[in-house]
Amino acid sequence: MVEQLSRREGDCFLLTPNRSMSWKGNIRIWLAAFILSMLISTGMLLVGAWPVLPFAGLELTALAAGFYYTSRKCQKREVLTFSQELIRLEKGLTHKEKEWELPRQYTRVWQDVPRHPWTPPKLHLQFRGEEISLAPFLNIDDTEELVAILEKKGLRVEKRRRPEKLWF
Incomplete structure (x- = not known):
């Protein structure tokens, strides 16, 4: 620009x-992904597939790191x-x-x-x-x-x- x-x-x-998006917009997108991931992970936990929960946490951590890195570079x-x-x-x-x-x-x-x-x-x-x-x-x-x-x-x-x- x-x-x-x-x-x-x-x-x-x-x-x-x-x-394309402000820092607050990035946080909102991450929170939406967090809520969706936790809903799915909780459902999987209730049916006995507990190993899904740590991988969901790793995925959300990687997503947050990517948002931070990209926002910082911008x-x-x-x-x-x-x-x-x-x-x-x-x-x-x-x-x-x-x-x-x-x-x-x-x-x-x-x-x-x-x-x-x-x-x-x-x-x-x-x-x-x-x-x-x-x-x-x-x-x-x-x-x-x-x-x-x-x-x-x-x-x-x-x-x-x-x-x-x-x-x-």
Whole structure:
């Protein structure tokens, strides 16, 4: 998701992954699965199939861990700020963890052309041999929107094909 913010330093864009559901929504889905699983497990327990109960608990634990992991990964944020002379990129989850300041004039933008049409292209900022991944979590439409913003800001987005990798 690409969202424009207003800041004094210059044009600023917040880049975040798309989130289909909030944390409360995830909890509701897990509680519904918990209730259904416990009803079935209790019925199985009453007819003498007690080994079902620990496996139901393991299943619910794995489901909760998956919800937590996915929800945590969807909290990534990148803030891209354009000033007169600099491009600032800030990355983090709940707070700023990494920051780069790149001179606008000498920074290159690379777009890796995907091998499959359903795969979103990956963007990279490059300055003096350092290559920084730019919002790898964006989908195809959001990546195209970000490319249009970068080109509107005067940066040339160069396309490249990465060498083919073996499948293993």
